[in-house]
Amino acid sequence: MSKTLIRGAKVLGGEPQDVLIDGGTVAEVGTGLSAEGAEVVEAGGKVLLPGLVDLHTHLREPGREDSETVLTGTRAAASGGYTNVFAMANTFPVADTAGVVEQVWRLGQESGYCDVQPIGAVTVGLEGSKLAELGAMHESAAGVTVFSDDGKCVHDAVIMRRALEYVKAFGGVVAQHAQEPRLTEGAQMNEGVVSAELGLGGWPAVAEESIIARDVLLAEHVGSRVHICHLSTAGSVEIVRWAKSRGIDVTAEVTPHHLLLTDELVRSYNPVYKVNPPLRTERDVLALREALADGTIDIVATDHAPHPHEDKDCEWAAAAMGMVGLETALSVVQETMVDTGLLDWAGVADRMSFKPAQIGQATGHGRPVSAGEPANLTLVDTAYRGQVDPAGFASRSRNTPYEGRELPGRVTHTWLRGKATLVDGKLT
C-alpha cells in the first residue's frame, strides 16, 4: 500500500511535525522525515487531528433515503473530518433488531468514506414500552454497544432502569434523549421570554433536567453507565456536574449548534432553527461552553439531522425538527471554543475524537497520532475564514442554519486507515 507524508502539520495544535502514513497505519511522527516513495501533502501549519468521531448522527437509511443515505451521510462525514459515526436508530424500520443494524453496518462498510457503527433502539419501535433485543444487536455483526431511542425519550422509569441494568452484561451504554413527554406536549421552542412573545408552545428546561436527574440516580442505583444526549440547558450541566462529583458513571454530549445559537433566532420563524432539543438562551449557551471546557460535558456530537427542503420550507409549526451538522461541526467548535480561548486543539481532539470513541467503544478510532496507530486523521486549515455555502455540502440535505454565515476553519484532508477520503476539500 502507498505511503503519504504529511509535512509540517501541527499535531493536535503543537509544533509542526511530519507524519508518515504507511498503508493503514501511522509509521512515524517526527521532524525532517524522508519523503522517499511517499506522496507529500504540504500541511504548512495546518492542524492535524485524529479522525473525528460522532456519537450522534442520523443517516436516515433505511426509510428516508430522500433525506440522507449511508453513502451520502458518510461522504458528509468525511467532508467534516470524521472517520467514524454512530448512526441513530430512528429509521424506518427502526433499528431495533439484529437484521436492521447489520444492514446499516454493511452499508457503512461498503461506503468506504467513514466507519459506521449502528446504534440500537432501546425499545421496540421506539415506543418506550418493551425492550428491544439488545443482546442480539450486540452479538450481531454490527456489534452494537450504544442503545438509544433518540428522537424520543425513554420516559418510563422502569424501562429505563431495566435497560441500564441489562446492557451491563455486555458493557453497553444507554444514550438518553432527555425529554419529559408530558411537559413538552405541543412544545415548539424554548419556553421563556421569546416563546411568550411569539406565541409558540414552550419547551421548558425542566423537561430535560428532570429526566437527567432521574436517570443519573437510576444509573447510580443499578451501577450502570448512562450517556446523556445533546444537553441544552445550564441546569442540565449542573445536574451532570453533581452526578460526576458523586461518582456516578455518566457522560454527556453537546451539539455544535447549542454552543452557538440562541432562541432569539426563532424570532425569524425560520424553521431552519427548529431543533430538538430547542435552542436555548445566551446564559445556557455560555454554561454549555464552560462545561465542555471543564470536562463536565465530555464530547461534542453533531445530532446531524438531515431533512428535505420541503420539510423545512413551510410554517414553523409544520416543519420538521433538526439541522445538518457534520460538515460545519469543527468550524462551529473552533468559533465557540478555540477562538474564544476555552479549549486548545488537544482539547478539541479529546472532545471530538478520543472521548466519543471511548464512550462508544469504537476501537481503531480516537487513537493518539503516533507510530503504530491506525491512520485515521484529519487536517484542518484553522486560518481559513469563509461563508458557509450549503450548495457545496455532500449531505443530501441542506437544512443548515449557517448559510451565508462566516465561520472559521476548513477541513482540507481526511484519511480513513491511510486512504484519503478528502483531498484539498474535495471528496475522493
Added chain:
Amino acid sequence: MQRHLISAADLTRDDAVLILDTAEEMARVADRPIKKLPTLRGRTVVNLFFEDSTRTRISFEAAEKRLSADVINFTAKGSSVSKGESLKDTAQTLEAMGVDAVVIRHGASGAPYRLATSGWIDAHVINAGDGTHQHPTQALLDAFTMRRRLVGRDAGLGKDLDGRRVTLVGDILHSRVARSNVDLLHTLGAEVTLVAPPTLLPVGVETWPCDVSYDLDSTLTKSDAVMLLRVQRERMNAAFFPTEREYSRRYGLDGDRMAKMPDHAIVMHPGPMVRGMEITAEVADSDRCTAVEQVTNGVSIRMAVLYLLLGGNEPAVTHARTTEEK
C-alpha cells in the same frame, strides 16, 4: 407604515394613531346611505382562512367591499397543514392570480410572518390572527373603541390613550388578543394589567410592558377598561384550573364586581361571548359592555388598515372627501 401588518408590535405610535384617525373617517362612510368608497377599485384581496372564524372573515369582507375591492374568500379549513405544503402552495397559486393583498388567518403562530417574508408571494399580508401569537386588527379595534368611549369620538382625533388603565382578564397564555393588546396599548401610552391564574400566564410574561396580578378585585377599582378574554372549557381538563365554578368565582365578571369599577369604566369582550364562565348576562347586557360596538368598529378599522396599506400614504380623509364631492 410597513408593507404588511403582521404584529401590533410593528406599529409606531404615529402609525397607530393614523390608523385610528383614518378609521373615524371610515366610520362616517358607514353612516351614509351608500356605504362605499371607490378606493380599492380594481384591486383584489383574498381572505385566506386556514382556521374557522366567520366573524373575523365577515368583518374583513365588509371592509373590503366598502372599499370596492374584488374579494376572494379562500377557506382552507380541513386542508392538511401537517405536511406544511398547503400554505406555500396556496400562496403561490394566489401569486399567480395576481392578488394584491392577502388577509390570512392561521392556526400556527408565525404563519403570516412566514408568508410575508419567505418570498413565496409579493402581495401585502394582513394578519387576521395566527395561533397564539397576534391579532393586530383586533387590538386596533379595541384601542379605537377605548378612545371613542374614554376620550371621545371627535375629541380623540390625533390622540393616543396616554395614562388610561386597561385590565385584561382570562386566558392570557393562549390569547393572541392579549399579546396584541399589550403591545399596542403600551405603544399608545396606556397602562396595562394582566389578570389570570398563574397557570394561564406565559412563562416570560414578566418582560412584557405591563403589570401582572392574580387578583381581579384589587385591579377593578383602578381600571378605565376591563377586557375579558374567553376561557375555553377544555382548559379545565388540561388542569389549567380546577373547576369552572372556581374560575368563575375568582376571575369572572358579575354585577357586583362591575359595581367596583369607576363609573366611566367600560367592559370589553372580543367575542363571541359565552355567558357564564367569564361574564354574566347582567354584565354582558349592560350599557357599559362594548362588545357590539367592537364588532362595528372592527369594520372601520379594517377599512383603515386596507386603505393605508394598499391605497396610499395620505390620510383617507382627503381622499374620501374628494371622491365624495365628485
